[in-house]
Amino acid sequence: MDIGVRIKEIRKKKNISQKEFAEMMKTSQQKISKIENGQQGIFTDDLSEICQSLNISADYLLGLTDNPAIDLPEDDQMLIDLVNNYNKLSRTNKYRLLAESADLLDFQEGKTDKRKKGGEAIHPDQIPHSAAG
Numbered sequence: 001m002d003i004g005v006r007i008k009e010i011r012k013k014k015n016i017s018q019k020e021f022a023e024m025m026k027t028s029q030q031k032i033s034k035i036e037n038g039q040q041g042i043f044t045d046d047l048s049e050i051c052q053s054l055n056i057s058a059d060y061l062l063g064l065t066d067n068p069a070i071d072l073p074e075d076d077q078m079l080i081d082l083v084n085n086y087n088k089l090s091r092t093n094k095y096r097l098l099a100e101s102a103d104l105l106d107f108q109e110g111k112t113d114k115r116k117k118g119g120e121a122i123h124p125d126q127i128p129h130s131a132a133g
Contacts, residue, residue, distance in 0.1 A: 003061050008036040010054050010068055024053045 001009075011021050018036070022029040025046075034040035042050065051058050051070075060068040089097060106112045 001063065002038055003042060003063075004036040004038045006061050006063075006068075007032075007050060007054070010056055011036075014054065016054075021053070025049060 011018070016024070018029045018032045022032045025032065031040065035042055035046075047058055047061060050056075051061060054068075055070065056068040057065065057070045059065045086094065086097065103112075
């Protein structure tokens with residue numbers, strides 16, 4: 001399966017139209033159509049941007065693997081999930097999250113014996129070694 005077919009397959013699985021994908025890539029729908037139909041190749045810069053836009057591995061697009069997933073360490077995936085969730089928050093809730101994270105950090109660093117707001121927090125000494133980072 002060539003690169004264009006793989007791009008089209010993933011784009012459709014993610015319910016992204018050619019027009020939407022072209023906007024994400026800051027290019028024309030015609031160029032996306034040509035790439036997907038094998039009428040136009042892609043440059044290295046395009047490869048990187050396509051992978052980031054579709055959240056897939058370059059190895060998948062290049063046909064080196066049949067698994068489109070990017071294998072990330074668990075902490076990296078948690079950070080991506082956190083950023084994605086943060087981006088969905090209202091401005092007010094972003095400030096609330098910032099304040100809450102500061103409280104958690106103070107608690108974790110032993111600067112306070114209890115949290116100012118929110119629910120129960122687990123002190124780092126209470127985390128089982130298998131779950132500690």
